[in-house]
Amino acid sequence: MDSEGLKWCLALQLLLPHCFLETRIQGQLADAKLVLSGSSVSLQLSNLTKNYLRLTWFYTTNQKILEWETNRPTPNYFNTKFKDRVTLDLQNGTLHIYDVQEEDSSTYILKVMLMTGFEEEWSIPLRVFDPVPKPDITIEKTQEMNNRCYLILFCTARIQSVNYTWYGDSGPISERLQGGVLNITVIPQNSSKFYRCEASNPVSQNNDTVYFIPPCKLARSSGVGWIPMWLMVMVPTILGLLLI
Ligand SMILES: *[C@@H]1O[C@H](CO)[C@@H](O)[C@H](O)[C@H]1NC(C)=O
Ligand SMILES: *[C@@H]1O[C@H](CO)[C@@H](O)[C@H](O)[C@H]1NC(C)=O
Secondary structure, rough: OOOHHHHHHHHHOOOOOOHHHHHHHHHHOOOOOEEOOOOOOEEOOOOOOOOEHHHEEEEEEEEEEEEEEOOOEEEEEOHHHHHHHHHHHHHOOOEEEEOHHHHOOOEEEEEEEEOOOOOOEEEEEEEEEEOOOOOEEEEEEEEEEOOOEEEEEEEEEOOOOOOEEEEEEOEEOOOOEEEEEEEEOOOHHOOOEEEEEEEEEEOOEEEEEEEEEEEEEOOOOOOHHHHHHHHHHHHHHHHHHHOO
């Protein structure tokens, strides 16, 4: 909605409830932007006032990234870690940040000095995450007793702030989940062909799988996987022998 539409909305909001809803959504900047490290981000306000004297982007409340007095041709980029990685769109005040890193996570602030002398302020939270590396499953325990198989598997991804989810044939396994630990009892009726650990953060995921061999064994690769592996080794060898 443009500012003209917004004014109409404000005037009519008692009459038109949907109008009211739209203006509310516009003001909602509380949801953090979640992005993968290395990507480019645009911090943008759809409802930025057109006529302002000065615009300032902050990294934190007391660290300025840039400031633009609108009677000057270019903004002043301060000497920060952002200096060579940001540009300001002079048309709409959007801050473009390139090659974002985890340490760039912050609540960014935009302050705008209006011609009326009032200052407006917005906060835009940004959270940057590294891609989740492949986790490792450690087989801690496999024990067979009275036709039951007790399994304890650990899953670790070498990265902070990840969530772990375990999957079997029939989807996620929710039983007694603590961190990356899977501690389950398997009977033939509810065994799964595999157990997969998925490590994830809001922007990426990675996984590792072990395969179940009844009644109570685990293997790193499935039986199916072995055949192509075997062929890959054998075929060149046989060809090699034929060529001699
Ligand atoms: C499988 O069934 C047994 C016996 O009913 C139960 O104790 C166990 O929690 C079940 N395991 C899974 C992974 O559903
Ligand atoms: C496991 O992770 C890989 C990325 O390493 C992804 O391509 C694949 O789709 C994932 N598998 C599942 C079942 O999520």
